[in-house]
Amino acid sequence: ELDDKFEVLVSVKDPEKIGEVYEKHCAFQTTLPMFRNKTFTVRRRFSDFLGLYEKLSEKHGPNGFIVPPPPEKSILGMTKVKVGKEDSSSADFVERRRGALERYLQRVVNHPSLIQDPDVREFLEREEWFEEKLQEVESADQQFRKLHALVESLVIHRKELSLNTASFAKSTAMLGSAEDNTALSRALSQLAEVEDKMEQLHQDQAANDTFSFAELIADYIRLLGAVRGSFDHRMKVWQRWQDAQAMLQKKRETEAKLLWANKPDKLQLAKEEIAEWEAKVTQYERDFERVSATVRKEVVRFEKEKTKNFKRQIIKYLESLLQSQQQLIKYWEAFLPEAKAIA
Amino acid sequence: MMEEVKEVTSALSVHGHNIKITDVVKDGDALTFVIVSQKLSGTGEYHVDRTWDDFEWLQQHLFSQEDVPGLQGVIFPPLPAKASGNASAKIMKQLGVLGLGEWQPYCKALETFLQQVATHKILNKNKAVEVFLTSSDAPGRQKVKKNIFNRLSQAVEEMRKEGHKDVDEFFQTERDHNLVLTGCTKTAAEKFLDMVLTEQKIAVACGHFSAALHLCVEPGEDPDKKAFSRLCVQISEVFDSMKKNMTSVAENNVNTLGLGLDLESRYQEAEKEMLFRRTCKLVELENARRNAEKAKPVKKAAMEEVKTATQTEFQQICGVARQEIKQFHGVRVKMLQQALVQWCEKQLLTAKESTDQFNQHLQAFRGMAQ
Numbered sequence: 250e251l252d253d254k255f256e257v258l259v260s261v262k263d264p265e266k267i268g269e270v271y272e273k274h275c276a277f278q279t280t281l282p283m284f285r286n287k288t289f290t291v292r293r294r295f296s297d298f299l300g301l302y303e304k305l306s307e308k309h310g311p312n313g314f315i316v317p318p319p320p321e322k323s324i325l326g327m328t329k330v331k332v333g334k335e336d337s338s339s340a341d342f343v344e345r346r347r348g349a350l351e352r353y354l355q356r357v358v359n360h361p362s363l364i365q366d367p368d369v370r371e372f373l374e375r376e377e378w379f380e381e382k383l384q385e386v387e388s389a390d391q392q393f394r395k396l397h398a399l400v401e402s403l404v405i406h407r408k409e410l411s412l413n414t415a416s417f418a419k420s421t422a423m424l425g426s427a428e429d430n431t432a433l434s435r436a437l438s439q440l441a442e443v444e445d446k447m448e449q450l451h452q453d454q455a456a457n458d459t460f461s462f463a464e465l466i467a468d469y470i471r472l473l474g475a476v477r478g479s480f481d482h483r484m485k486v487w488q489r490w491q492d493a494q495a496m497l498q499k500k501r502e503t504e505a506k507l508l509w510a511n512k513p514d515k516l517q518l519a520k521e522e523i524a525e526w527e528a529k530v531t532q533y534e535r536d537f538e539r540v541s542a543t544v545r546k547e548v549v550r551f552e553k554e555k556t557k558n559f560k561r562q563i564i565k566y567l568e569s570l571l572q573s574q575q576q577l578i579k580y581w582e583a584f585l586p587e588a589k590a591i592a
Numbered sequence: 593m594m595e596e597v598k599e600v601t602s603a604l605s606v607h608g609h610n611i612k613i614t615d616v617v618k619d620g621d622a623l624t625f626v627i628v629s630q631k632l633s634g635t636g637e638y639h640v641d642r643t644w645d646d647f648e649w650l651q652q653h654l655f656s657q658e659d660v661p662g663l664q665g666v667i668f669p670p671l672p673a674k675a676s677g678n679a680s681a682k683i684m685k686q687l688g689v690l691g692l693g694e695w696q697p698y699c700k701a702l703e704t705f706l707q708q709v710a711t712h713k714i715l716n717k718n719k720a721v722e723v724f725l726t727s728s729d730a731p732g733r734q735k736v737k738k739n740i741f742n743r744l745s746q747a748v749e750e751m752r753k754e755g756h757k758d759v760d761e762f763f764q765t766e767r768d769h770n771l772v773l774t775g776c777t778k779t780a781a782e783k784f785l786d787m788v789l790t791e792q793k794i795a796v797a798c799g800h801f802s803a804a805l806h807l808c809v810e811p812g813e814d815p816d817k818k819a820f821s822r823l824c825v826q827i828s829e830v831f832d833s834m835k836k837n838m839t840s841v842a843e844n845n846v847n848t849l850g851l852g853l854d855l856e857s858r859y860q861e862a863e864k865e866m867l868f869r870r871t872c873k874l875v876e877l878e879n880a881r882r883n884a885e886k887a888k889p890v891k892k893a894a895m896e897e898v899k900t901a902t903q904t905e906f907q908q909i910c911g912v913a914r915q916e917i918k919q920f921h922g923v924r925v926k927m928l929q930q931a932l933v934q935w936c937e938k939q940l941l942t943a944k945e946s947t948d949q950f951n952q953h954l955q956a957f958r959g960m961a962q
Binding site: 385 | 769786790794816939943944950
C-alpha cells in the first residue's frame with residue numbers, strides 16, 4: 250500500500266553480485282503522473298548513488314538546496330562482504346547500507362524540486378527513458394512523413410496555380426486585343442501583364458515551400474533514422490554485456506563441475522577463463538554505461554537543434570511570404586488606376 | 593397559365609434597379625430564393641419566394657409576348673442555368689463560378705437578371721414581371737406555349753444561317769465582333785475558374801498542414817519537448833493565416849471579376865442569339881422577296897402581302913436591335929469596369945491584411961527565446 254505521506258515509495262533490496270559488482274535492486278511505487286509506469290525497478294551500483302549525489306549537490310547546492318547525502322564509502326566493510334566472510338558484522342554492514350541507501354533515495358524523491366531533476370529521473374527510470382524516447386522517435390517519424398506528403402501536395406497545387414495564372418493571362422491578352430473599347434482594351438492588356446507577374450510570384454512561392462519546408466522535413470526524416478540507429482547500437486552493446494554475463498555463468502558452472510570431478514589440471518584453465526570473462530563483463534558493462542550516456546546526451550542535443558532549425562526555417566519562410574505579399578500590393582496598386590480609367 | 597396573370601397596370605409598381613435576393617433556402621434538391629423589391633410609392637416592400645422554375649416561367653412569358661413590335665431585336669437578359677441543391681458534377685461544371693460560394697454568386701446573378709428585366713423599357717411592361725415580383729402566390733408552373741426563342745429546338749439547317757452574309761455593314765461588323773468576343777470571353781471565364789479552384793485547393797492544403805502540425809504537439813514536462821511543441825503550434829498558426837489569405841483571395845475573385853466575366857459571357861451569348869434571330873428574319877425576308885417575284889399571277893397578291901409583312905417585321909427588329917446594341921455596349925463596359933475596380937480593391941485590401949498578419953507572426957518568432 251502506498252503511504253499517504255510518500256508520493257514515491259522506495260524500497261532497496263539486498264545486493265546481488267553481478268560480475269565483480271554488487272547491484273542493488275531498487276523498486277519504486279508511485280502515483281505521480283510524470284512517471285511512465287506506476288511501479289518500476291532499476292538496478293544500481295553503489296557508485297551510481299554516489300554519482301547521483303555529486304551531480305545533485307553540484308547543481309542545486311549553490312542555490313541553497315539541502316541535498317540529502319548518501320551513506321559513506323566504507324572500504325573495510327565492503328571488502329569483508331566481497332571476500333565472502335560470512336559473519337554477523339558483514340551481514341549487519343549489508344543491512345545498514347541497504348537501509349541507508351533506501352532512506353537516502355526516499356529523501357531525494359520526497360524533495361519536490363529534486364524529483365523534477367532530469368538526473369534523478371534518469372537514475373530511477375533509466376530504461377523507461379530510452380523506451381519513451383524511442384517511441385517519441387517513432388511517432389515523430391510518422392508525423393514528419395505525413396507533413397512531408399502534405400507540403401509536397403501544397404507545392405503541386407502552387408505549381409498548378411502558376412500554370413493556371415499563365416493561361417488566364419494569355420486569355421485576358423486575347424480578350425484585350427479583341428475588345429474595341431479603347432480604355433477597356435488597355436485595362437485588359439495591363440491585367441494580362443499583372444497576371445504574368447503573378448505567375449512568377451506563384452512559382453517563387455512554390456520554390457519557397459519546397460526549399461524552406463519540404464527539404465527540411467525530408468532531412469529530419471533521415472536524421473530520425475540515424476537516431477534510431479544509435480538506439481539500436483546501444484542495444485547491441487547491451488546484448489554483448491548480457492551474453493558475456495551468460496558466458497561467465499557457464500564458466501563458473503564448468504569450474505564447479507571440475508571441482509566436484511576433482512580434475513585439478515583442467516581446473517587451472519577454467520579459473521583462467523573465469524578471470525577473462527569477469528574482466529569482459531566489467532568492460533562491457535562500462536561500455537554500456539558509456540554508450541547509454543552518450544546516446545542520451547546526443548538525443549537531448551538533437552532535440553535542441555531540431556527546435557533551432559525549424560525556428561530558423563520558419564523565419565526564412567515568413568520573410569519570403571512577406572516579400573511576395575508586398576510585391577503583390579505593388580502590382581495591385583499599379584493596376585487600380587488603369588481599372589478606374591475605363592470610361 | 594396566362595389566365596393567372598392578373599389585370600394590372602402596365603407599369604411596374606416597384607423599383608427595378610434595387611431588387612435584392614436576400615436569402616436562399618435549400619430543401620433537399622430544391623432552392624427557394626427570397627426576393628425583396630421596393631414599392632414605387634415608397635410605402636414599403638414586397639417579399640416573395642421563388643424557385644428557378646418561377647424564373648423560367650417569367651422568361652418564357654417575356655419571350656412569348658405577342659404584341660410587341662420588333663421583340664426579336666431585344667437582347668434578353670440571360671438567366672443562369674438551373675441549379676439544384678444536390679447538384680451533379682456536370683451541373684456544377686456548367687454553372688462555373690456561379691456554383692461556388694454557397695450559392696451567393698448564384699443569387700447575385702439571379703438578382704442581376706431581375707434588375708435588368710425590371711429596368712428594361714420594353715420588357716418591364718410585361719405583366720408577368722409585376723406578378724413575379726409582387727404576387728404572394730407562386731406564378732403558375734404550366735409551361736407556356738413553345739416559343740420561337742428556344743435555340744435547342746432549331747433545326748440543324750437553320751444553324752447554317754448563322755454565317756449568312758448581311759445587307760447592313762453595321763450589323764455584319766457587330767456579328768463578326770460578337771463572334772470573336774463570345775469565344776474569348778468564354779475562354780477567359782473558364783481559365784479564371786480554373787485559377788479559383790486551384791486557389792481553393794491551396795487553402796485546403798494549408799489547412800491540412802496546419803492540422804497535422806497540431807498532431808506534433810506532445811504532452812510532457814521535458815523543456816525541449818515543450819519548446820518544440822510550442823514552435824509547432826506557432827507554425828500551425830502561420831499556415832492557418834495562409835489558409836485564410838488564400839480563401840479570401842478566391843472569394844474576392846469569385847465575387848467580383850468572376851461574376852463579371854460570367855455575366856459578360858452570358859450576355860454576349862444573348863446578343864449572339866438576338867443577332868441570329870435577326871439574321872433568320874433576313875433570310876426569311878429574302879425568301880419572301882424571291883417568292884413574290886417568282887409568284888404566278890394567282891398567288892402574286894398573297895406573296896406580296898407576305899413580303900410586305902416580313903419587311904415590316906424585319907425593319908422593326910432592326911430598329912429595336914440597333915438601340916439594344918448601343919445600350920449593350922455602354923452597359924457592358926461599365927459593368928466590366930466596376931468588376932475590375934472592385935476586384936482590384938478587394939485583392940489589395942486582402943494583401944494588406946495578410947501582410948500585417950504575416951508580419952505579426954514574424955515578429956513573434958523573432959522574439960521567441962532560443
